[in-house]
Structures are given as structure tokens and as C-alpha cells.
Amino acid sequence: xxNQKRIKIVxxxxxxxxxxxxxxxxxxxxxxxxxxxxxxxxxxxxxxxxPRYKYFFEEHxxxxxxxxxxxxxxxxxxxxxxxxxxxxxxxxxxxxxDFKYTYAYRFYRDIKKPxxxxxxxxxxxxxKHLNAELLSKYDKVVCLSNNIIHEIxxxxxxxxxxxxxxxNPINVERILNQSNEIMYSTDGRYFVAVQRLDPHEKDVExxxxxxxxxxxxxxxxxxxxxxxxxxxxxxxxxxxxETDRIIFTGELKNPYSMxxxxxxxxxxxxxxxxxxxxLVLLESQALNxxxxxxxxxxxxxxxxxxxxxxLLFETSNPxxxxxxxxxxxxxxxxxxxxxxxxxxxxxxxxxxxxxxxxIKVIHEIRAE
Numbered sequence: 507x508x509n510q511k512r513i514k515i516v517x518x519x520x521x522x523x524x525x526x527x528x529x530x531x532x533x534x535x536x537x538x539x540x541x542x543x544x545x546x547x548x549x550x551x552x553x554x555x556x557p558r559y560k561y562f563f564e565e566h567x568x569x570x571x572x573x574x575x576x577x578x579x580x581x582x583x584x585x586x587x588x589x590x591x592x593x594x595x596x597x598x599x600x601x602x603x604d605f606k607y608t609y610a611y612r613f614y615r616d617i618k619k620p621x622x623x624x625x626x627x628x629x630x631x632x633x634k635h636l637n638a639e640l641l642s643k644y645d646k647v648v649c650l651s652n653n654i655i656h657e658i659x660x661x662x663x664x665x666x667x668x669x670x671x672x673x674n675p676i677n678v679e680r681i682l683n684q685s686n687e688i689m690y691s692t693d694g695r696y697f698v699a700v701q702r703l704d705p706h707e708k709d710v711e712x713x714x715x716x717x718x719x720x721x722x723x724x725x726x727x728x729x730x731x732x733x734x735x736x737x738x739x740x741x742x743x744x745x746x747x748e749t750d751r752i753i754f755t756g757e758l759k760n761p762y763s764m765x766x767x768x769x770x771x772x773x774x775x776x777x778x779x780x781x782x783x784x785l786v787l788l789e790s791q792a793l794n795x796x797x798x799x800x801x802x803x804x805x806x807x808x809x810x811x812x813x814x815x816x817l818l819f820e821t822s823n824p825x826x827x828x829x830x831x832x833x834x835x836x837x838x839x840x841x842x843x844x845x846x847x848x849x850x851x852x853x854x855x856x857x858x859x860x861x862x863x864x865i866k867v868i869h870e871i872r873a874e
Contacts, residue, residue, distance in 0.1 A: 512545040513868065514600040516571075518610035521552035522559040525702065526785040527606050527626040530674040532562055537675055537861035539566065549573050549595060551588075551610065558759060571595050573613075589613060601868065608640055615643075620871045624648045626782040628804035629657040638662040645871045648672050650783035653804045670867055674783045675860035678792040678852060685762035685793055690755050696728040697831065698768040700761050700786050703735025703743065709774040709800065709822060710743055716827035718748040724835060727769065728753060732761045762793060770796040770834050770841075773806065776822070781805040788855050791815070791848040796841050798830050809855075815848035 517535070522528050531548070538544050547569040554560055554570065563570045573592040575584040596602055596614040603622045604610050614621070623644040625632065632654065641647050647668045649655050655669050697717070701708045710731060717729045731743075734757035744754065758764070765771055771790040775781050783805035787797045791809070797816035799806040810816035817833070819826040834841055853859070 513543060513872075514545045514547075514598065515603060515868075516547045516549055516596065516599045516601075517603045517605045518549050518551075518613075519605045520550070520609045522550055522554050522556060526674070526782075527624075528559075529785055530626070531605050532559075533675045533677060533857050534860060534864070535568055536566065536677070537857040538864065539568070541861060541865065543865065547571065547599075549592060549610070551592075593617065601871070604644075607636065611640065611643075620645045622646045622648060622867065622871070625654070626650060627654075628781050628802060629654050630803060632658065633661075638664055641665055642668060644668060645874070646670055646867050648867070650674055651804045651808045653808055654782075657803075670863075672863045672867070673855045673860055674785050674788065675857035676785065676788045676792055676852075676855050677857045681762055681789055681792045684760050685766045687760055688763045689758045689760050690730075690732075690764055692728075692730065692764060692767065694728060695726060695769055696730055697770055697772055698730045698732060698761075698764050699772040699774070700732040700765065701773060702733050703731075703740055705739055707776065709776050711746060712774045712800070712822050712824050712827060713772050714743060714746045714752060715824035716831065717752060718746075719824060719828035720831040721749045721751060723832070727751070727831075727835070730755055730764060730768075732756075732758050732764060762789065765790050765795050766793040768795055770798050770817075770831075772827070773797065773799040774821075774827070775800050775802050775806075783809065787816070788852070791852050794845055794849055796834065796845050797848070798827070798834070800827075811847070811851065814844070815851055816844055 517531060519531060535546055538546060549571040551573050553572060553574045573588050575588055579587060592613040596617050599619060601620045602614055605624045606626060608623055621644045623641055642664045647665060649669055649671050652671055655671050658669055659666055699713050703710055728751040730753050732755045773784055773786060781802050781804055787799060787809045790797050797810060799810060799818055800821040801807060801818040802821055807818060810818060817830045819830050
């Protein structure tokens with residue numbers, strides 16, 4: 507398909523940091539690029555500072571528009587210039603995708619282009635922070651799991667015909683290849699938790715408290731906590747540790763080798779926030795590593811098939827998580843059974859399938 511006939515799609519995202527939705531965006535862009543159907547671009551509203559993304563967009567030839575405020579201009583002009591720049595670009599597109607909620611809506615709300623909103627959250631977050639009336643103005647609203655679709659349709663009839671499910675995409679081959687790159691040296695047996703050190707969304711405290719309990723009877727295994735956060739909160743978490751076998755690595759560009767060699771990956775989230783479809787669980791399954799997740803609504807139970815493809819523990823319950831850690835060490839046959847079942851199910855989340863689902867949505871919108 508020639509450049510002139512390609513469908514111009516811009517993906518909006520507030521900023522490009524190391525997080526699940528940002529990584530999912532990159533994987534989706536790569537999968538869509540391979541179809542040769544679209545002219546793809548990204549608009550971000552904060553400067554790209556992370557080298558990972560600068561390299562990614564240059565390497566794959568994807569246009570990025572920086573719509574951050576120009577700090578060299580007078581204060582009264584900064585928002586006006588940013589608004590003008592973004593709106594001019596949106597008008598040149600065929601379809602606008604707000605990839606992280608409705609952040610950019612104010613920039614394009616009156617532009618007559620098909621619009622898609624992408625929700626990276628569980629239903630609890632949806633109820634507290636999102637506006638169904640605003641979402642109804644989009645042509646389609648993408649959710650990450652069947653669970654949240656069911657909840658939204660049941661509670662918000664206005665969105666009944668807008669909601670579609672597209673899973674976060676993963677490329678198993680790429681993950682396996684990258685797992686051969688060692689970013690952090692480990693020794694012995696260990697568990698690993700890979701998540702932002704964010705007191706508002708994630709629940710690393712429960713992971714630490716659970717490992718403290720587990721470590722009373724197990725004197726061998728370590729816990730590696732991979733992720734960045736504020737100095738103050740990281741110091742607070744370190745103060746909770748009752749053993750020197752809990753190790754903070756900081757943020758790692760590529761944690762796959764650590765995940766691949768772990769006894770299990772642990773994900774702990776807060777019930778009031780929930781989860782959309784955590785990529786780290788999918789990545790762990792691709793690496794044949796057992797997943798242990800808090801049983802929050804939406805993504806984790808759907809990925810782990812309600813305990814058939816991984817272990818679920820009661821949210822914010824360190825005793826229950828400690829019991830799960832002990833079970834992993836004592837019943838390897840059961841662990842292998844869970845890992846094998848997860849391996850058989852991982853094709854549900856392939857990048858090609860997610861791209862195909864997105865293309866179906868585009869065709870539906872353009873046919874209306």
C-alpha cells in the first residue's frame with residue numbers, strides 16, 4: 507500500500523516513561539507497522555527524556571511530535587502555542603487514539619475525526635476517575651480485559667455499543683531473545699517483583715511484609731525488587747525489610763533475564779486501584795516463570811485463569827502471600843503444572859492478534 511493510501515493514525519500519550527502502557531504502545535506500534543496499512547505517529551505532551559524511547563522511535567522510523575510546553579516562551583504563550591501545535595497535527599490525521607485515558611481530549615474535542623480511547627485500568631479506577639459521559643463521545647473505547655467490559659456494560663449502559671476488548675500485546679520471540687542479556691547479576695534462588703515503587707497504585711509493602719514472614723522459615727531464597735521510585739518512598743520500603751535478603755535493584759532497562767531465572771514473579775497491587783492487564787505477568791508467562799499476583803479485579807485473574815495458570819493471593823494480605831511463597835518451594839510438580847498451562851495460553855496475547863483486533867475496530871469505525 508502506498509504512503510498516500512495509508513491510514514494516518516496518531517497515538518496520544520501524556521509522557522513516555524517506563525511503564526506498562528508505554529511498553530504496550532511500543533509493541534502495538536511495531537505490530538501495526540508490519541501490516542503496512544497505517545501511517546503511524548505519536549504525540550506526547552512532556553519531553554521525551556528516557557533514552558529507551560528516543561532510540562526506539564528513531565530505529566523504527568515512527569514520527570513523534572513533542573507537544574510539551576516551550577519553556578523558552580513567555581508563560582502566557584506556552585499553553586496557547588502548545589494547543590495550536592497539537593490541534594494542527596490532529597487535523598492532519600485520519601484517526602485519533604488517546605492511548606492513556608482521555609488526557610488529550612481538550613486538544614481535539616471539536617475536531618471532526620474518528621476518536622478511540624484506550625483504558626489501562628481496572629473497574630475500581632474507572633469508577634473513581636473516569637467520566638462515562640465523556641467516554642461516550644469517542645467512537646470506540648478499548649478495554650484490556652473481559653472482566654472490565656462486563657462491569658462497564660452492566661453499570662454504564664451509555665457505553666454499551668462503544669466498548670471493545672483488545673489485550674495488551676507481547677512478542678514472545680523478542681522477549682526470549684532479550685532475556686539472554688544480563689542487566690543485573692544474581693546468585694542462588696530468588697523471587698522477583700518488577701513494578702514501579704508507587705505508593706498510590708502498587709503495593710510493594712505487602713510483598714516485603716510477606717517475604718519477612720517467609721524468611722523466618724526459609725533461610726535460602728532472596729527477593730529482588732526491580733523498579734524505580736522516589737528516594738523517600740524507597741527508603742521507607744527499605745526500612746520495612748527485616749532481612750538482608752531483600753535487594754533493591756532500581757529501574758532496569760531489561761529485567762527479562764532476572765524474571766526468567768526466578769522461582770516466581772510477584773505482582774502486588776491495591777484493591778482500590780486494581781489492574782488493567784499487567785504486561786509483566788504476560789512477559790513472565792512468555793519466559794516460563796510462575797506468576798503470583800494479588801487477586802484484584804480485571805487483568806490478573808483473567809491472565810492467570812483464576813488460578814489455573816498462576817497463583818492468586820488475597821490483596822494486601824502478607825500472610826496469604828507468604829503461604830504462596832512457601833507452597834512454591836515445597837511443591838515443584840504443582841508449579842510446573844501451572845507454568846505449562848500458562849505457556850499453552852500465552853498465544854491469546856500475541857502482538858499479531860492484538861494488531862488484528864485493532865484493525866477490525868478501525869474498519870468498523872470507517873464503515874460507520
